[in-house]
Amino acid sequence: MQSVLTRRMLAFAVAAGLLFGASHVIAQPAAAPGQITIDNFAFEPANLTIKAGTTVEWLNRDEEPHTVVGVDPALPFKSPALDTGDKYSQRFDKPGTYKYFCSIHSHMVGTIVVQ
């Protein structure tokens, strides 16, 4: 009896943990204004408007690695390969429109508008 109870409590604890973990992950991307996630070969949001001085952080949640590479020669930025769960940050100080893409999957493109 003791062991059955313990097992049930364990199962409950694991299930609760999973639920909490799942909702926590889903809630995360919307939290910070400068946050972009990578899911299923797409930047989300693909177009992000921020205030000058904001640091944007990209989080790769794909099983596939990605990169974040700026196109504008005035602000060259280039992440290393971001494996699953890896993050990369870039601060934007000057107003303007900055396009970027994934240099491994060049059909993945995004834009940062700095006001």
Next chain:
Amino acid sequence: MSHLKSDGPKTGNVTTRGASRRSVMACLAWAGAGVVWTVSGGIPKSLGLGGDAIAAQAGGFSFVQISDSHIGFKGDVNPTPGVTLQQALDDIAKLPTPPAMLVHTGDVTHLSKAEEFDAADQILKGAKRDIHYVPGEHDVIGDDGTRFFARFAKDATPGGWYSFDQGGVHFVALVNVLNFKPGTGGSLGAAQIEWLEKDLHDRGASTPIVVLAHMPLWPIYPSWGWSTDDSAQAMGHLKRFGSVTVLNGHIHQVVQKVEGTVALYTARSTAFPQPPAGEGKGPGPMPIAADKLKSVLGIRQIEIVPTTAAAVKDQTLA
């Protein structure tokens, strides 16, 4: 090897340029394990296991293609790609017709890390044969391929591409994973296409040509990056030859197409499968039950027969 299909490819399903998704699916439907076919004058026909295949072996020259070993990948579908790469080499060692050499059509590593190149090299040295490599986009991250070329293509031109002759065949190894621009597919670039034209210029039309490149040299599914933007220009320089075999990787599955005398094939991975074109959310690793994994990984043996034919034979690791 022992259960090759005798119901060979249905040439009516072979796609034309700009393959629709349905026709890609049709190809996939019959591109099963162990299909043998011969390309004679550019028209593929099926071969039985018996006389034809043995005749092909007798007069020809044989090599093996492996692809997309992704050493460093840790995803759930195959956390140990080094083990499946090793099995591919073990299967190659058991082939009844020993291959003269191997070609690896890219994505040797997953993240272009030095330790991944080291690990891959250690395993691949076990093949005890020459291996000719072209890089995949996973092999050139962050350094434009410096580490890859230093280790796997020392004798290449400064751009990374090269050619060589073996067994009466002229091999051309192309690079289409550098200089990506936003929103485009793979790219060969003007300098490489010009080099290709010169490289082929003085060769007779009867010389069998084998072209190696990582990304497909025809538009299989451009919105997933399964294409090379300027492949048509390269193909223009190849179409005068009587037998051209183009071997690609990148999409982790077998898709085939014939255009005139040019036969194009993508290969299975030794690491993990990807979904068929357009199915699912993107071209990432496709989940599959652990006991089914080896049925979607594979190697390919190519037998070149003097004057006309290249026989291409895919087999899985299952």
